[in-house]
Amino acid sequence: MHTPIKPARKARIGLYSVGLQAYWEQFPGLRERLIEYGVFIEKKMAQWAEVFNYGLVDTEAEGRKAGEWLNANNVDLVFCHAATYSTSSTVLPVHQACKTPVVFLNLQPTERIDYERTTTGEWLAHCGACPVPEFANVFNRARMPFRVLNGLLGLDYTPAISLTNEKTNDRPEAIRAWREIEEWIRAASVPRTLKTSRFGFLGNTYSGMLDMYSDFTMIQAQTGLHVEVVEMCDLDRMMKGVTPQEVKQKLEEVRDMFQISGDSPSDPIARKPTDEQLEWSCRVAAAQERLVREYDLDALSYYYHGAPGGEYEKLQGGFIVGHSLLTARGIPCSGEGDLKTALAMKICDILGTGGSFCEVVVTDYVDGTILLGHDGPFHIAISAGKPVLRGMGLYHGKQGTGVSVEAKVKTGPITTLNVTQTGDGKLKLIISEAESTDGPIMRIGNTQTPVKFKMHPDDYMAKWFAEAPTHHCAMSIGHNGSLFAKVGELMEMNCVTIDG
The missing domain is CATH 3.20.14 (L-fucose Isomerase; Chain A, domain 3)
Structure with missing residues (x-):
């Protein structure tokens, strides 16, 4: 009965994950694991928007490419997934090229690491909070606005490579984080629709x-x-x-x-x-x-x-x-x-x-x-x-x-x-x-x-x-x-x- 005469436009959402290139040879499987997290985020966001996932950005040169790619896809909002430690020199070029508003996602995959079994490689898959202060400092000094969203990743399974439980979709920290993500995406549909x-x-x-x-x-x-x-x-x-x-x-x-x-x-x-x-x-x-x-x-x-x-x-x-x-x-x-x-x-x-x-x-x-x-x-x-x-x-x-x-x-x-x-x-x-x-x-x-x-x-x-x-x-x-x-x-x- 209330079918819209002109439906609202879905937001176009940019997404990329960050890491440090030096880690990939040192810790086999880490790169693929972080990419898998990014794909999970992409699929979940796709409920509410068109999602453009660049993938992993791990050098400043790759950051410049990512920024141009996001521009080419005319995105309304960009989510930067802090998947592990990354230098701020990797992230800043993305947003110097793409001026779209950015939200940093600090989404830890587990509610608690297994302290007795955890290796350095395992820890690096869970240390997304580590680079965020650095990003915040650099963006502030560059006079570029940013937002940070903290919580749990909310997987409904545990990857085979993991040494701890990563099924956190029922945790309040995951529910709250995804509610905030959904709000940002829905909010981004407003300027997208109004502009046309x-x-x-x-x-x-x-x-x-x-x-x-x-x-x-x-x-x-x-x-x-x-x-x-x-x-x-x-x-x-x-x-x-x-x-x-x-x-x-x-x-x-x-x-x-x-x-x-x-x-x-x-x-x-x-x-x-x-x-x-x-x-x-x-x-x-x-x-x-x-x-x-x-x-x-x-x-x-x-x-x-x-x-x-x-x-x-x-x-x-x-x-x-x-x-x-x-x-x-x-x-x-x-x-x-x-x-x-x-x-x-x-x-x-x-x-x-x-x-x-x-x-x-x-x-x-x-x-x-x-x-x-x-x-x-x-x-x-x-x-x-x-x-x-x-x-x-x-x-x-x-x-x-x-x-x-x-x-x-x-x-x-x-x-x-x-x-x-x-x-x-x-x-x-x-x-x-x-x-x-x-x-x-x-x-x-x-x-x-x-x-x-x-x-x-x-x-x-x-x-x-x-x-x-x-x-x-x-x-x-x-x-x-x-x-x-x-x-x-x-x-x-x-x-x-x-x-x-």
Whole structure:
């Protein structure tokens, strides 16, 4: 049901292992053993990415070759496996040639060597930590950023050459290390995907919302994505080509994905959608999908108030259902012309964590929660049950009438991601982990999720507001703080995590 219209791109990951050429004649079998470890790492990484394994690098000349080879394969991130001791002069040339971010892997094959039986050759197969301080020192002096990941290799067998147990895949040190590796790889898919993405900007930004105004050149310069400006007349042109079969198909999607509401028990402007409202929303939804396909869009930010009683006012009144359907299929749609939050939603979507359009709705001081939501598109894939469609007599603060989505995100761990812009024009990520609860929500045709942060609502809001956020954010499912922080690091964005 939620098959992406344009799937996210897998990261291209570079990998190589390092050693010292002088060892190979001195310790027969050591070189082959280390290559075997590298192949194991390659196969495990291939679950999440395209992996380009250069193999063993053991001299500075080989390092230069490896760097050029990694460049030729256009990798997004490089893992250097510290398989045994190696001089830093072997490693530095790799990254002088290939400027891609690097993570050093200090993954020991065994949890404990056999002290009574271990030979020098056996020890050298387990001393990957030995050269890492040297690498760190040299990279620091060369002003080249690096990261180090420590833990166990996580083999599910013991090589015949080994003198100790190397089956460590169930050890927490291996599980933790591979979780971190997976996060780095998934995070690398974000810049890979954004660099080839086309974000539609339809209409304009809601007048006066100064926090949301963005410089398209700044956005492209810092993310690589292209902003395609599309017009309401483009969407109107799509509407003229919509067939009855397309409308019928959208109606079937809507009835499958949504619960059609009765009248709201509390709000006179939130009513049961009429057949005419549903049919119009589905006709607009078909046109919206046509627009996305014609302009090859990966996300869309939109807002258009329209002249009272005009054709475009009626057209924009049918936006929310179709944009929710698109969001569920990998084309995040942000309302009110908030391009930065479209970016936040796309990051969440690339990572497979949802990304629903939110702002602060109200605080519940009894439950200690903050309700987050909006009257705009909702990410159906992370809904607690079927979202409800309500007919709206009016959209507050906007022109027109139509159908809106009433829903909340499923109960459990969530993470909000806010993309804001600082005074010097830099994009900045603000990350908050929390829990969505099963608390009550209003029946007014808006999405709302009661969220319990790790601190009192007042304390949380004080910290959040102090970071000067854009007032919208994306809500994702799961605790994704470290994952989002890695995205920020790879994209060279300032990143702040609000933690209690």
